[in-house]
Amino acid sequence: MAHAHLPPAGSDYVFSVTGSSLIDAPREKVWSILMDLPTYSEWNTFVYLITLTDASKTPLADQTPAVGKHLYTEVHMARPKVGKPTGIFTTGSAFVTIDSLDHANFQVSWSTADMPYFLLHTTRWQSLSVDENTGQTKYTTTECFGGFLAYLVQFFVGSKLRVGFQAAATSLKARAEQK
Numbered sequence: 001m002a003h004a005h006l007p008p009a010g011s012d013y014v015f016s017v018t019g020s021s022l023i024d025a026p027r028e029k030v031w032s033i034l035m036d037l038p039t040y041s042e043w044n045t046f047v048y049l050i051t052l053t054d055a056s057k058t059p060l061a062d063q064t065p066a067v068g069k070h071l072y073t074e075v076h077m078a079r080p081k082v083g084k085p086t087g088i089f090t091t092g093s094a095f096v097t098i099d100s101l102d103h104a105n106f107q108v109s110w111s112t113a114d115m116p117y118f119l120l121h122t123t124r125w126q127s128l129s130v131d132e133n134t135g136q137t138k139y140t141t142t143e144c145f146g147g148f149l150a151y152l153v154q155f156f157v158g159s160k161l162r163v164g165f166q167a168a169a170t171s172l173k174a175r176a177e178q179k
Helices: 027-035 037-043 148-178
Strands: 015-023 047-053 070-076 091-102 107-112 121-130 137-146
Touching (some): 027 037, 027 137, 027 148, 037 047, 070 148, 137 148
Antiparallel strands (some): 047 070, 121 137
């Protein structure tokens, strides 16, 4: 199955991070969890806050994802766990714009909204497919980082991002399989 909104090969990115899991639940159920942004703090061990906002980062009353809406996220940069982290250097944040949202094919992507492209540009893709061998839902998330600051991000927090992305995939699996 081709994924039209997944990372292109040979792109101008410096590095990428990926997480994935096989989930014993229908894609529709997993997708509804991914699209229910206000509940991320209940289950996501990496992204503990994700809020739809306007361009000035003011939260919107309607938290239904749509192309062109902005997302403000806060993540665990220390050990992933449910809930807000404490201490210094334990969190990271991003402000992005939803680029694509394909409910029929269970795909969403967003890109950096508040940085000059040459300094830092990121794009994150999330998709659900059916694993050919098991029939389970396969969740894949990838974020690519480009621009001058991407080298610093990779050096300082690249390994933490890798742990966090896999933690998010694992916690999505746990949430989908418990409900």
